[in-house]
Amino acid sequence: MTAVHDSTRASRTAQASALALDAVAGTLAAVLALSYAIGYGAMIFSASLAPWLAAGMPAVLVSCVVVGLVISLASSVPFMIGGPDSNAAALLAGIASAVAMNVRAGGGSNRAAFATVLILLATASLTTGALLYALAHWKRGNAIQYIPFPVVGGFLAGTGFLILEGAFRVMTGAPLTMRTLPLVARLSWLDTAPALLVGAGLLIGAKFTRRVALVPLVILAGVVVFYAGLFATGQSLDSARHAGLLFQPEPIRDLRLPVVLLRDAWLAPLVSHAAEIVAVAAVTAMTVLLNTTSIGVSTSHDIDFNRELRSAGLSNVLTGALGGIAGCQSTSRTLMNWRVGVRGRRAGVLGALICFLVIGALPDLIALFPKPVIVGLQIYLGGAMLAEWLFYSFRRLPWHDYLLIPAMMLIIATHGIVAGVVLGVVAACLLFVVRYGRINCIRAEFNGRARRSNVERTVDENRLLDREAARLYGIALQGFLFFGTSHSILAHMRARIESSRATADGGVRFVLVDFGRVHGVDASSTASFVRLRQACLRAGAELVLTGLSTPLQAWFRKGGTLVAGVHEFDDLDRGLEWIEDELLASSRAAAQRSLDPGESRLPASLRALRPHLDTVMLAAGEFLFRQADPGNSVYFVESGRVCVALALDDGKTMRLRSFGAGTIVGEMAVYTGAKRSADVIAETPAVVLRLALPTLRRLEAEDPALASRFHEFVVRMLAARLAVANEQLRTSH
Known part of the structure; x- marks a missing residue:
């Protein structure tokens, strides 16, 4: 009985310890989620949208609850933490400002502009959820591999710039331009000191330590410095709130549902920015795959990418229905959860519930969070992304790949995310074409001596084929043939054919091209092989094509390569066999050694074997x-x-x-x-x-x-x- 009692007590102690650990981890995750969410809200509702910050903040905070809860329950990683995403928030900040400007320019009221912005946030979340769920349904979780790495880097660098621009708008109330840049000098030390402490502290501290406590301790230090300064200057909370240093409390019960806002919103501006809304969805999908990949590598955990897309898609559909912003899995908070020892789902669920409790019952706590500390978090997020992709990637990438990153960042900063991504994709495709065009698609070149068919010949026939070896010029191709490679192949083959005409043996009689390892061709390649056929005709050579797949046969017939006079065989061996037979049949030596009917083909030395x-x-x-x-x-x-x-x-x-x-x-x-x-x-x-x-x-x-x-x-x-x-x-x- 004593042993059973001790075992039960130990089990209860272990359960209590695990619950305490999950409670601490959940509380820490909730604090960080709310801190980041407040920063994203301040970034979206800044500058001309700043008067709506308090009313719009619930749309951001609700994402902490919904996304965090759904991802904690549905992720393939039990300790996964989710919440609002910085990349999506940075894009939404620019789109929201443009949409509000369009409504006002069209004569709309502030009420209509605000309603349209909130509908924009919900629409972006619903679109994101639909895209993520569709990718999961069609099992396209590995789609990230098709995005060129420099494009990913350029996009993330551009996102880092947009986050820093959002921090500038929160501090100054104006968009970042050369004309508004001097506004920073007019800020009080109470605006800048906590922001620089948090931003610089996290950027520098992350270089020297990966301890879980770094982020909350630096945030706490920023809050302490802010309130110490507030006390030193003799300002009250109301005066600080009036000066824009603190937020107005706005409980989650004041959340505006999208269905209610439809009667006041203008839909035309949303339609005109549909491409940017789709870009938010695509960016979130890319972020889900990048973040989960990083988490899998760091924790040695197998990631089901389609399940991650499905859980993020469901969470975005739900948060969009409630009017919240897009969110996804968080790398930093998940790794923090894992490093403190959490291995189950309870900490993530507790974190989401704590967020709900604070937002619903204790909104005054959020109102006490200093804006300069939020600006410091934005400086950290944006600065870390710029440092990673503008500086550290310089040592890891070739110069032509690296140049694409700052180029994309500048285009995103000046012309928007869609223009930047389009530029990046086009430039990456051009770089690929140039590089692939330099790859040698010629797997092998040979003549009749270097490559023979699998037909056994007599000693005399082999000698004859050796003498006629130069009459065959063969080439085996590989890979995908397109305009960047087919022209160089044509020029190379044509030069070989024409140079052989000056030789004493009369030049090449058979030109063989093997496509056994060619995966595909484009239209320009078929045109190049039409010109090869014409070059063979001028040189008096016969063109032999082998190893053509069914699609390649269709391409070449449409393009005019496979016509009368061009010989086509299933594989290289059959083509070589036909050429050897032709050489032997037309040889004078073969004709001289032809046998009389009925004469044995046994060698003369073995004629005695016949009986x-x-x-x-x-x-x-x-x-x-x-x-x-x-x-x-x-x-x-x-x-x-x-x-x-x-x-x-x-x-x-x-x-x-x-x-x-x-x-x-x-x-x-x-x-x-x-x-x-x-x-x-x-x-x-x-x-x-x-x-x-x-x-x-x-x-x-x-x-x-x-x-x-x-x-x-x-x-x-x-x-x-x-x-x-x-x-x-x-x-x-």
Whole structure:
């Protein structure tokens, strides 16, 4: 009983400790979430929108509750923390100012302008939620890999600038321009000292420590400095609030729902800024994937990206329905949660509930939070992003990639986020085209000596093909062919073809292009190969194309490359076989050595073997022997052609090598005593002569000279095969 009692007490102690840890972590997450959210609200409702700050703040704060709660419950990472996002807030600040300006310019009242801004925030959240959920539904969680890295860096640098610009608007009440920059000098030390303390303290402190307590301690120090200054100057809370140093309390019960605001809002300005609203959704999607990737790497936790997109999408739909701003998973708060030892969902849920309690029941606490401290947080966020992408990335990226980052930042600062992202994507695509155009898409070049088909030739035929090797110019391509690569390939091949015409052997007769490893082509590439066909026609050469996939065949037929006179084969081996047959058939030497009908193709030294050989007649497709049969015979191909084929798992066969008249097949199993390693099938009607192993053993005893000549013939055939293989291997390297 004592042991059970002690075990129960230990279990209760452990549960109480875990609950206390979750409560501390949840409280810390809530404090940070509210601090950042207040800063985002101050950034959105600044400058000309500053009079609506108190009324608009609930739209930002509600995101702390909804996004934080849904992500804590639905994320694939149990200790994930979510909330309003700085990237989305920075974009919304610029869009909100433009929308309000449009309403006022059209004669709308302040009420209409405010309602339109709140509808904008809700619409951006709903659009973001729909996009994130759609990406999760179609399992596009890996879409981040298709965004060029410099574009991501340029966007984040631009976002950092927008956050700093928001901090300037909160401090001065005016947008950041060269004309308004001197306004900073007119600020009191109570405006600037806490802001610089928090901003500089976090930027410098983050370089030396990663302790969880850094952010709350620096924020607390900023609050202490602010209130110490307030006490030293003799100002009251009301006077500080009147001076814009503190917020007006606004409980969450005063939140304006989007449905109620529709009658006062102007929809036309929202339609005119639809591209920017979609940009907020795209930026949040990118932020979700980037943040969750960082969290997975830092915590060694497997991330289900589609589940993260789904949870963020659902949270944004809900917060949008309530009029809140877009949010997502937070890297800093999640890592803080993990570093203090939290491994479950309870801390995140408690953090969201604490946010709800403070916003709903204790709004005066928020009203006591100093604006200069919020400005300091914005300086930290924006400064950290600029430092990361403008300075630290300089050492990590090539100069042409790095230049895209400040260029995008300047465009975002002067012309908006959409223009900056479009510039970045276009520039990144151009850089890719230039780089890919420098990649050598020529996998190999060869002539008739360097590359042979898998057809076994006689010794004499191999000598003849060696003499005619220069009559073939072959090239094997790889990758994706587009206008940046196809023109250089055409120029290279045309130069080789034209230079060969000056040689004594009459130049290239066959031009072979292998597309076996080509993934695709564009329209300009097909035009280049039409010009190649024309160059071959002028040079008197025949164009042979091999390895064309079905889509490539369709492209080349539409483009005019595959026309009469152009030879096309399924693979490189078949194309080489056809060219070799053509060279042998047209050779004077081949014509001189053509045999009379009925004359055996056995070498003269082995004619005495004829009485000892059995004649086997094969129809096309008939097996000479099968894989795993006993290796008890060797065969001379008298006429026709047979091939060695390997049976594959899918029921198909792969041709390994073909054997024509005058060659020998099946000798390896006879010498090794192993079973047949592959099938041998007649490709055409064929006649073969069979030498049985018992017959060979009898000849070795009764006629050793004839048996010796047979073995010598086999050795010469094997040496010829090895010589061809060595030459191909040498030239391929």
